[in-house]
Amino acid sequence: MSLDTVSSATAHPESAQPFAELGLKPDEFQSIREILGRRPTSSELAMYSVMWSEHCSYKSSKVHLRQFGEKKPAEGWPQLLVGIGENAGVVDIGDGWAVTFKVESHNHPSYVEPYQGAATGIGGIVRDILSMGARPIAVMDPLRFGPADAPDTRRVLPGVISGIGGYGNCLGLPNIGGEVVFDASYLGNPLVNALCIGALRHDEIHLASAKGIGNLVVLYGARTGGDGIGGVSVLASETFSEGGPTKRPSVQVGDPFMEKLLIECTLEVLHAGLVEGIQDLGGAGISCATSELASNGEGGMHVWLDRVLLRDPTLSPEEILMSESQERMCAIVTPADLDAFMAICQKWEVEAVVIGEVNASGRLTVEWHGEQIVDVPPRSVAHDGPVYSRPMQRPAYLDALQADAPDRLARPATVEEVRSTLLTLIASPNLASKSWITNQYDRYVLGNTVLAQPEDSGMVRVDEVTGRGVAVSTDCNGRFAKLDPYNGAKLALAEAYRNVGVTGAVPLAVTNCLNFGSPEDPEVMWQFAEAARGLADGCLELNIPVTGGNVSFYNQTGTTAILPTPVVGVLGVIEDVTKRTSIAWSEGDVIFQLGETRDEFAGSEWAHVMHGHLGGLPPKVDLAAEIALAGVCADGLGWFHAAHDISDGGLLIALAEMALLSGVGAQLEPTGDLFVWSFAESTARAVVSVAVEDVQRLTALCSSQGVALQRLGVVAGDRLDLGGPIVTIAELREAHEATIPALFG
């Protein structure tokens, strides 16, 4: 194929172009022609197609995501140093320290090629954090799979886990938590989300902008290859169709060793003050990095594309522009600093090459062996893509679904039946121990991990001298979101907030990964809009900002979409990690429940596991109660012996988890309806244990904060004694730990 240059595009205005194959709609193609005043060259078409893809442009979600920036207190968010829109938001955690954190999806690649899909998901989010100038300090993985016993889950899950371990362990980042959830709706559409946390000093923040005319654009890291071409447009922005051609060439292949070198090299050039602007290369590769840097900076950039170092010399310019080869970064460097920059790259054995220059042209121009192949306004590529207000419709099934309350389901009637229900639930895949999975991740590296799975939050120390640290939790019950997307998103937020709060950390900021079906389905679009609205409203009520996030659409096979799954991550700060509260209690403690239990079972684990039922309205959201509960837990720092969020499976599951982690049982004193007491999933609740001499103090604290307090019993022995049926810790352990290894070991 001959080179399609800007002049040939002008000379041959009507040549046929494969815009539809590249994922563009006819009207989008027409807009490109209008922007350019001519047909695009094939290279320009490649750039627009990846940058205007759903994954990169957020064209269907943008109108809804605006709320995260718009719904804020009158005085703004004081803790926000860098807001939504950059690679990742930056939050002030005090003492001159800041953290940045973000969660992203790598769902579609992980279904096609589980190991590499999951591995490069970690690589991508780590580079996002790095490009803010932060040292990555921990990762977490919220994962969702089809039924645990489905053959395809046995293909996908072990590959995903090995990929996360294989890549993350080799990078030297502790994996401190996440989720593993099974549901039939994720069969064929697993959700592989990856979260990374980074720490930096306030004066170390860097942004993705190409400032300073005459400054140089340096591409460094791995060479560019033919992997992942069009990953964002082909994979992440279309629904899988059965019997279609294999999409494997669109999945990227990762090299964690290269990423580790890239991290160290990048931190060294940043700390040496050699970087004016920086951008990672992820989705849409060089197209994205150059157009975003130019668009955020002076507005002009010239690129010599033939200078890009290649793994495969036969790649065409279009392929080089679209390639999603991993482990690459792009930096803006002054000519005076170039030698020093190159020397540090050489020290880390990282290849680097100047591929462009910042100029005042207002255009992004690309040449290939002396011929101009791209001449576009960079903003039109990076920021002014199409924006859709897609049609929305409240699902026709919703009234019937909400009316089908779980009240009609048979409940355990005797104490013996409650006991056997407990053993069934704790062995069910969603509640069973995930240690077979988390034991394949390194949680110790860097030596600052204070809490990790199965604790409520992951917690890492940021400052080794003062003990200042952060806690992060991610949560979402997709069943709640299906029953009511608005409140389902608030419930996900409430749970993550509570999980951070019970450790004693003070929640500060929110990230999210909104996983949904096709935005072209008005019922899915309605779910998305409701969830976004719920999350924005919830954040305002809790007074914590959304700092960034990611949207993953097209998680559906045929016409069947996944459960709407707005995964919410909450980050909190703790001044002294040595005082944090674990979920492990101690012999002799007195146990209390904080918060109120109601007869709420819609969307619960009990309804799901025992009856395969989903219907009714999810538990009541009470964010004021969540704030009060977190406040009590923060006051309990240093004298609460244990605290554990009550959520999936209810109180009895929470108590069993505390007994399992600490190895000590409890003499319990159930009150009211034993079944409701045991398994209801009412929110804004936690189990807390304190020493006998602190009971008065707890009572006074809860009464001053308006938090209901109910005595549950005392920590003692080797069993959970319900005042009748007895479950030994050994029985619980066997039920809890056997399930996952039996399925996947």
Place this chain on the structure above:
Amino acid sequence: MTSRIGVVTFPGSLDDRDAARAIRAAGGDPIALWHGDADLPDVAAVILPGGFSYGDYLRCGAIARFAPIMEQIIARANDGMPVLGICNGFQILCESHLLPGALTRNDHLHFICRDQRLRIESTNTSWTSDFTAGQEIVIPLKNGEGGYIADDATLDILESEGRVVATYVGPNPNGSRRAIAGITNARGNVVGIMPHPEHAIEALTGPTTDGLPFFTSVLTSLLASR
């Protein structure tokens, strides 16, 4: 200089900061060493930390063994300088022939990270003298290729000469022959251990503080040999 302990950073080293922290916690001065330097600065002992040097490409430790700094480390180790190789460092010591045998893929083929019980079998080394023989400790284990392997004759020699430094207690986590977790050379100055003592030096972040005596031992032995 008796408290100056070098920690080598290879490309892909991960636990170098942890090793330095452990040296500090024991009262020593950690000195950062760079793989590409041919000269070994003034240090009294050296730690080869855990990680994936050179991405574990070719074979774990096989490339790191040829790093410029290794030439002097090998020479000084043969002269009696204490050297501790942890995990990937153990693999490098085997590839360097400072220790016999090799580390192979875990028998269950999965990476494993867990709190591991060990028995200290030998306190006659520069790195374990502050333990008592037979003492059981719990420190993190995390590896994909931690199965210790050597021929029977070598294993017999290691056992009969008291050169098995630590063994796994309970189920063998990686298929190591004779449950070997760590070994030493004939002189007792070079020790390789698969689990990670540097991750067990403070109760806040580790399962125990059982790893600390590895680092105090070397300071004690350096003082004694002055």
